[in-house]
Amino acid sequence: MAILSQLSRDEFSTRLSVDGLPLKVGPYIYRVRSKLPTVEEGIRALYNDFEIATDGDFIDYDIALQQKGLRQHIHRQLEFLFDGTTPFNLIPLGQAYAFLEWGMNWCVSIHANEYLKLHAAAVARNDSAIILPGVPGAGKSTLCAALGLSGWRVLSDEHALIEPASGHIVPLCRPVSLKNESIGVIKSFSRDACFGPVSEETHKGRVAHMKADLHSQSHQRQPLSTTALVFPRYSPDDPQGLNKRRRTDSFLLAAYHSFNYSLLGDTGFNVMKNLVDQVECFDLIYRDIDWAVDAMNTLVEGRHGA
Amino acid sequence: MSFLLTDALLNPQSVRTLDNTELNQLLSQARNARLLAALGLRLADSGVLESLPYAVSRHWTSGVVIHEKQRRDLHFECEKILEVLAPLGEKLVLLKGAAYILGNLPAGRGRLVTDIDIITPITSLVRVEAGLKQAGWSGSPMSDYDEHYYRKWGHEIPPLTNKARGTTLDVHHNILPPTSDAHVDASILWENLLEIRAGVYTLSHQDIVIHSATHLFHEGEFHHGLRDLWDLDRMLRDFPRHDDDFWHSLVSRAQSLGLNGSLYHALNYSGQVFNTPIPKEVFKSAETPSRRLRKPIMDFLFKRAFTPDPIQSRIPFRDLALFALYIRSHYLRMPLYLLLPHLIRKAWRKRIDTDHSGLRTGKETG
Amino acid sequence: MLNMMWRNESKGRFYDPGETTVIYYDTRSGDTHLLTAFAAHVLREFQTESLSLASLITRIAPVVDAGQATDLQEALEGVLSELVAMDILKQE
Numbered sequence: 001m002a003i004l005s006q007l008s009r010d011e012f013s014t015r016l017s018v019d020g021l022p023l024k025v026g027p028y029i030y031r032v033r034s035k036l037p038t039v040e041e042g043i044r045a046l047y048n049d050f051e052i053a054t055d056g057d058f059i060d061y062d063i064a065l066q067q068k069g070l071r072q073h074i075h076r077q078l079e080f081l082f083d084g085t086t087p088f089n090l091i092p093l094g095q096a097y098a099f100l101e102w103g104m105n106w107c108v109s110i111h112a113n114e115y116l117k118l119h120a121a122a123v124a125r126n127d128s129a130i131i132l133p134g135v136p137g138a139g140k141s142t143l144c145a146a147l148g149l150s151g152w153r154v155l156s157d158e159h160a161l162i163e164p165a166s167g168h169i170v171p172l173c174r175p176v177s178l179k180n181e182s183i184g185v186i187k188s189f190s191r192d193a194c195f196g197p198v199s200e201e202t203h204k205g206r207v208a209h210m211k212a213d214l215h216s217q218s219h220q221r222q223p224l225s226t227t228a229l230v231f232p233r234y235s236p237d238d239p240q241g242l243n244k245r246r247r248t249d250s251f252l253l254a255a256y257h258s259f260n261y262s263l264l265g266d267t268g269f270n271v272m273k274n275l276v277d278q279v280e281c282f283d284l285i286y287r288d289i290d291w292a293v294d295a296m297n298t299l300v301e302g303r304h305g306a
Numbered sequence: 307m308s309f310l311l312t313d314a315l316l317n318p319q320s321v322r323t324l325d326n327t328e329l330n331q332l333l334s335q336a337r338n339a340r341l342l343a344a345l346g347l348r349l350a351d352s353g354v355l356e357s358l359p360y361a362v363s364r365h366w367t368s369g370v371v372i373h374e375k376q377r378r379d380l381h382f383e384c385e386k387i388l389e390v391l392a393p394l395g396e397k398l399v400l401l402k403g404a405a406y407i408l409g410n411l412p413a414g415r416g417r418l419v420t421d422i423d424i425i426t427p428i429t430s431l432v433r434v435e436a437g438l439k440q441a442g443w444s445g446s447p448m449s450d451y452d453e454h455y456y457r458k459w460g461h462e463i464p465p466l467t468n469k470a471r472g473t474t475l476d477v478h479h480n481i482l483p484p485t486s487d488a489h490v491d492a493s494i495l496w497e498n499l500l501e502i503r504a505g506v507y508t509l510s511h512q513d514i515v516i517h518s519a520t521h522l523f524h525e526g527e528f529h530h531g532l533r534d535l536w537d538l539d540r541m542l543r544d545f546p547r548h549d550d551d552f553w554h555s556l557v558s559r560a561q562s563l564g565l566n567g568s569l570y571h572a573l574n575y576s577g578q579v580f581n582t583p584i585p586k587e588v589f590k591s592a593e594t595p596s597r598r599l600r601k602p603i604m605d606f607l608f609k610r611a612f613t614p615d616p617i618q619s620r621i622p623f624r625d626l627a628l629f630a631l632y633i634r635s636h637y638l639r640m641p642l643y644l645l646l647p648h649l650i651r652k653a654w655r656k657r658i659d660t661d662h663s664g665l666r667t668g669k670e671t672g
Numbered sequence: 673m674l675n676m677m678w679r680n681e682s683k684g685r686f687y688d689p690g691e692t693t694v695i696y697y698d699t700r701s702g703d704t705h706l707l708t709a710f711a712a713h714v715l716r717e718f719q720t721e722s723l724s725l726a727s728l729i730t731r732i733a734p735v736v737d738a739g740q741a742t743d744l745q746e747a748l749e750g751v752l753s754e755l756v757a758m759d760i761l762k763q764e
Contacts, residue, residue: 027361058326058362062334083334111337113368248693252706262702263375266685269697269704273687375702382701386759 005048016040020064022053026172027161027221028112029053030104033064036078042097042196046175046211051219061107065100067093082107098199098207101177105158108172109259115161115170116271117259122155122169123147125300129169129224131160131279132232133254136204139234139286142182145210146289147296149190153215155224159259164267167274168223175209183208189289226275228299229254232284232292242295243283250281311335311614312579315345315536318352329358333365335614339532342369344416373416377407383422383473384408388505390437398506399425399499401478401517405508406537409500413540421465421474425509428479428492435463435477443468443475481517482524482565490563511545511552512559519572520565531611532579538572539580553588566592571604578605579612674726674745677764678752680718684760688712701759711751715760722764725749 004023007015015021020033021043032043053059064081067073077090080103087106091099108117120133121144134140141157148154154173161170175196178186183206186193194211213219229250230242251272255261261268282299286292310332314321324332336342346366349355355363384398391398401423406414426434439445443466453464461480467473480492498510509517515538522534546552560569570592576582577589687695694712696705707715717723717731728748736744755761 056326058359059330060361060365062330083337085338111365111368113371114364246691246693247689248687248691248695249706251687251695252704255704260371262704263371265375265378265702266699269685269687273695276687277689378702 002052003048004043004050004052007052012044013040016043020062022055022057022059023047024051024053024219025104025174026156027170028060028108028172029057030107031059031062032100032104034066034100036065036067036096038096038197039065039100042100042209045194046196046209048211049213049219061104061111063100063103063107065091065096065103092201095199095202095207097197097209098177098202098204101175101209104174108159112161113260113263115163116261116264116268116275118160118162118254119158119257119259120160120254121157121176122160122171123296124153124155124224125151125297127224128227128300129155130228130230130296130300131169131226131254132230133160133257134232135257137179138232139182140232141176141178142185142234142289143232143284143286143292143296145176145178145182145186145193145212146189146293148176148210148212148214149186149192150293150297151215152296153217154212157212162271162275163223164264164271166223167271167278168225170223171221173213173218176212177207177209179207180205185289186210226279228279229276229281230284230296230299231282232286234287235285236287238285238287240286240288240291240295241283242299243285245281245283247276247281251276309335309614311339311341311345311532315341315348316580318345318348318354321349321354322357326362329362333362336366336369339614340418340530341416341533341536341614342366343373343418344533344536346370347373347416370416373418376419379471379473380404380407380419380422383468383471383475384506386441386468387422387424387438387475390441391434392505394430394433394437396426396430396434397499399496400502400506400508401425401481402521405514408506409502409508411514411541412544413537415540417537421476423462423476423478425478425481425492425495427496431463431477431479435466438466438475438477442470481513481520490565494562511541511549512556513563515541515545515556515572516560516563516565516569519568523568523571524565532614535572535576535579535612538576539582542573542576542582542584553585557588557591560592567597570594570597574601575612673749674729675724677722677724678718678728678756678761679722679764680715680760681762682760683719686712686716696760698758698760703758705758705760710747711755714748714751715755718761725752728752 004012012021016033016039017035020031022029022031034040062083065078066081067078072078072090075090076093078093078096079086079090080088080099082103118131118133120131121140122129122131123144124130132140132144144154144157154176155169155171157174157176159172161172162168163170183195196209196211198206198208200206231245231250231253254276255268255272258268261272264271284292284295286295310324310328314332321329321332336345342365346355346369349358349366350370355366384400384404388398400408403414403417403419404422404424405411406417407419408414445464446467448464457463461483462476462478466475466477468475480490481495482490495509495513498513499507500510501507508514518534518538518541522531549555556569557566560566573584573589573592577584682698682700684696684698684700687697692709694707694709696707696712696715698705713735714728714732717728723731725745725748729744732748733744752761756763
């Protein structure tokens with residue numbers, strides 16, 4: 001088993017730019033190929049502790065970021081390749097790294113249907129997982145990053161993968177994507193936070209990714225059982241609180257923001273029903289990130305409501 | 307012509323011997339050709355899928371999930387359309403993918419659709435369109451030019467979308483545009499409809515094949531060329547089993563519709579790419595001296611359109627071949643004075659669209 | 673109105689953890705709905721057979737408070753028309 005950090009600088013660059021670097025990410029293997037310095041810098045910073053697959057392993061998602069031809073160089077644009085095809089329009093050079101991470105999400109969002117995929121972050125402490133579903137801008141990633149810096153294990157920032165047979169969540173740990181003000185919030189939350197390249201002026205504004213595999217078990221693949229669904233919502237005005245919410249509308253909200261609940265039909269309904277039925281559901285309204293982390297600690301230590 | 311994908315489709319057992327690199331190539335070819343679910347079901351039916359490692363097989367089962375969702379949705383949409391047509395005394399006649407899937411044809415196994423195609427007599431078009439619009443189907447905003455083009459020169463009305471459910475419906479009144487050099491008398495399509503369930507019909511087996519061939523070789527829809535050819539192969543293998551007279555009636559039907567040219571190409575390339583067993587005399591009877599003469603250049607163009615491999619497809623040849631075929635099929639269906647302004651408009655509009663559309667992606671594939 | 677018949681087209685699944693609302697997954701349309709517990713109760717009556725409004729009232733009356741019974745027909749008409757609009761029930 002080889003870890004990325006074990007490669008020499010030259011070997012790393014060569015593999016990334018020529019054949020592609022096969023990274024083991026949760027249950028999948030991505031092969032990433034790019035000659036761009038910003039991609040090299042980002043992968044180095046954020047994926048250094050990831051395992052590299054062996055030559056000849058089956059590749060789940062083959063992706064590349066490249067600048068091809070004079071036209072793309074002049075216009076400072078590049079293209080994203082999936083399986084050798086270009087599913088998206090050209091990307092401004094300054095957004096290269098954010099787009100790579102976004103493209104890696106897209107691979108799973110579009111192609112994987114062996115799991116129920118919730119649009120959610122997921123974290124764990126003491127082997128019990130908590131799923132944080134959230135609409136964009138609700139503050140799930142900020143909370144996820146802060147928890148990752150507070151001894152929690154980050155299971156995912158974007159996809160909570162629920163295995164239909166067991167109902168357990170399958171870890172898919174990748175860097176946490178932070179936008180605009182939340183970058184500063186996390187930098188002042190902890191000096192240990194390690195960031196990749198910053199992309200300016202994306203459709204989400206300013207985007208930076210935080211290294212999230214900080215826990216000793218970050219790269220373990222065993223599925224975990226879930227104990228709670230917590231719907232985080234950052235609000236500067238509302239009173240902070242961790243409040244129980246109904247299972248039925250938690251079901252509906254999580255299903256609505258799922259990537260493939262309706263695609264899965266009966267399976268989607270059954271998996272969601274079993275999941276929601278076995279967990280407690282909460283709203284977490286916060287403006288102070290330290291308070292929110294405390295509330296999550298309280299929840300997992302069983303002190304909530306005591 | 308042989309690719310990993312065509313070999314795997316025809317002989318699923320061949321997949322057992324592939325190594326991971328080849329399986330990766332096969333997966334990417336299947337995705338690119340939109341044949342992931344079709345191959346997934348072929349592999350499942352032949353017991354190969356369960357013999358593959360889970361890390362590999364899950365990609366095919368994930369593809370099948372999308373097909374199954376579409377199949378369920380088609381059943382429901384079909385009921386909703388029938389609720390509109392039945393009170394008007396109109397039959398619901400399905401075309402293309404929807405017909406293959408709901409008609410339980412072998413071409414419908416794992417078939418993906420992007421919209422629902424139906425056909426209605428031109429004399430009923432106005433009230434069918436009005437009825438559908440009343441039931442929540444509406445046209446998307448389009449420029450006056452496009453609207454005019456559809457209405458005047460098309461064989462279908464502008465696509466209707468159901469706002470609540472996000473499904474798209476193409477209502478045809480003919481299988482070829484009226485500008486085409488081959489003039490199709492659509493009224494004879496209604497002679498031999500097959501009822502697949504109460505009130506729901508498909509064209510006859512012969513007409514389904516001819517329509518599929520026409521769509522591919524006359525209309526310039528080559529972007530799913532290999533998939534469409536697979537449809538044809540499935541049908542040409544299956545239909546003769548149910549009807550001894552199939553081949554003979556297929557050829558004579560194509561002649562009376564004036565579409566034997568497309569049929570000739572369909573038989574030729576289905577045979578070349580998928581080894582479809584086609585009786586020699588059938589192939590001969592569809593051939594003409596000029597078609598025989600042009601066969602080498604047509605083979606050169608078409609074969610590149612049927613390449614499943616995205617890497618190979620980046621060889622400039624393929625784009626060139628696709629463009630040449632597009633011109634060819636537009637030439638086939640429109641008088642030249644119409645062709646030029648339309649192509650220019652199309653190219654221009656496409657530029658405007660790409661400049662403003664940003665990312666071409668959705669959250670959930672349909 | 674009282675003699676009109678409705679039937680359940682969808683034969684769906686319920687998730688009812690005993691709250692004021694109930695999840696209903698319609699296997700026919702593929703839609704998932706959040707119903708009030710009352711609407712879910714009404715819908716369950718249609719799981720096995722078509723019903724007229726009159727027979728529905730007879731079945732529902734015993735489970736509602738006596739004080740509300742006068743408004744029952746109106747309430748049921750409202751629920752029925754909403755279930756029809758959601759493609760769950762169909763008027764015969």
